[in-house]
Amino acid sequence: VGTHQEAIREDSESEAVVPGESPDCEWARLPQELLLHIFQYLPLLDRAYASQVCRRWNQAFHMPELWRCFEFELNQPASSYLKATHPDLIKQIIKRHSNHLQYVSFKVDSSTESAEAACDILSQLVNCSLKTLGLISTARPSFMEVPKSHFISALTVVFVNSKSLSSLKIDDTPVDDPSLKVLVANNSDTLKLLKMSSCPHVSPAGILCVADQCHGLRELALNYHLLSDELLLALSSEKHVHLEHLRIDVVSENPGQHFHTIKKSSWDAMVRHSPKFNLVMYFFLYEEEFGPFFNEEIPVTHLYFGRSVSKEVLGRVGLHCPRLVELVVCANGLRPLDEELIRIAKHCTQLSAIGLGECEVSCSAFVEFVKMCGRRLSQLSIMEEVLIPDHKYSLDEIHWEVSKHLGRVWFPDMMPTW
Numbered sequence: 001v002g003t004h005q006e007a008i009r010e011d012s013e014s015e016a017v018v019p020g021e022s023p024d025c026e027w028a029r030l031p032q033e034l035l036l037h038i039f040q041y042l043p044l045l046d047r048a049y050a051s052q053v054c055r056r057w058n059q060a061f062h063m064p065e066l067w068r069c070f071e072f073e074l075n076q077p078a079s080s081y082l083k084a085t086h087p088d089l090i091k092q093i094i095k096r097h098s099n100h101l102q103y104v105s106f107k108v109d110s111s112t113e114s115a116e117a118a119c120d121i122l123s124q125l126v127n128c129s130l131k132t133l134g135l136i137s138t139a140r141p142s143f144m145e146v147p148k149s150h151f152i153s154a155l156t157v158v159f160v161n162s163k164s165l166s167s168l169k170i171d172d173t174p175v176d177d178p179s180l181k182v183l184v185a186n187n188s189d190t191l192k193l194l195k196m197s198s199c200p201h202v203s204p205a206g207i208l209c210v211a212d213q214c215h216g217l218r219e220l221a222l223n224y225h226l227l228s229d230e231l232l233l234a235l236s237s238e239k240h241v242h243l244e245h246l247r248i249d250v251v252s253e254n255p256g257q258h259f260h261t262i263k264k265s266s267w268d269a270m271v272r273h274s275p276k277f278n279l280v281m282y283f284f285l286y287e288e289e290f291g292p293f294f295n296e297e298i299p300v301t302h303l304y305f306g307r308s309v310s311k312e313v314l315g316r317v318g319l320h321c322p323r324l325v326e327l328v329v330c331a332n333g334l335r336p337l338d339e340e341l342i343r344i345a346k347h348c349t350q351l352s353a354i355g356l357g358e359c360e361v362s363c364s365a366f367v368e369f370v371k372m373c374g375r376r377l378s379q380l381s382i383m384e385e386v387l388i389p390d391h392k393y394s395l396d397e398i399h400w401e402v403s404k405h406l407g408r409v410w411f412p413d414m415m416p417t418w
Helices: 032-041 044-050 055-061 087-097 112-123 148-162 177-187 204-213 229-235 264-273 311-320 338-347 363-376 395-406
Strands: 069-074 103-108 132-137 167-169 193-195 219-223 245-251 278-284 302-308 326-331 353-356 379-382
Touching: 032 055, 044 055, 044 087, 069 112, 103 112, 112 148, 148 177, 177 204, 204 219, 204 229, 229 264, 311 338, 338 363, 363 395
Parallel strands: 069 103, 103 132, 132 167, 167 193, 193 219, 219 245, 245 278, 278 302, 302 326, 326 353, 353 379
Antiparallel strands: none
């Protein structure tokens, strides 16, 4: 096979059919719409090789529609098992199709070299008008190791030139308040989603700037340390946005870390302003750090516990989370959660999805939980080892009883699905 640059050359003169096929099967005469559909399913390198088949396939390779959605995969072969987008292809794509790119993501490994390569590409997108941009690190530190000035300069190129960004995902990056001001100055009328967890150079003032200027904002994701009563009240103001999703990561970097408390009145203001908004919270805390949480009513709808969480905390969830729709408990310990699960079923009347792993529930309590929730439980992912047989049900019997109350066939999971 020739070089990657040859793979996307524009001057291919061949009108050959695929070797081994009969003359009646002329692949070169496939309708352009069908070719485009096929090319969209091909990995980039295979797509480039296919462009060598004939002139019409090469023309299909360069159709603007094919380049509206693109993912740059950047990694170092010595430290990653992921395939990388070849540099020669990247150069050609930017040269020929930068003005066609609309939905772009960068997937990089943990190496600084990969993150710097992503910044270099961003700096070249001066003719683009992106609608979505995602910077995805498969492992830390990646973008955090890039000199801040280099990253901000590259990102600002996109902010200034796009002017129509609707979705921006920049987790684990050195983005800062001044760069957010550039973002809203150029994209305030179009920005709907901003996801920026683990961005240590952003302050609550930077988030308030976004909330104040981007009236079309519908989804916001950030770390808990950026959440404040002031921000919630700003988001609840009539002249500001109507959020549909607020996603909060509550992450402990060191055991014993202090977390502030959000007032119930601030949450109430959010619910009054946007009654149907979803509050999605991801907790990665040590057990002793849950003190400030779930002591008063909180309008959380989707709750994910990634580390061990105590019976006491889950008991408070059952009392103070009436809007809960989805609950995932990845670990709890060896004390059965019978009472806590029944309390959640009783008070969380909108609960429709639950996942349990590395904890224990007696079979009788689990059946009672399912009976109380009924057929609104659209998702029920329970690891088999969670269920403890008792005097009423064995593991062989429980799936029949649960299936009866769900109105569909159900079995415990062998592997978690969340």
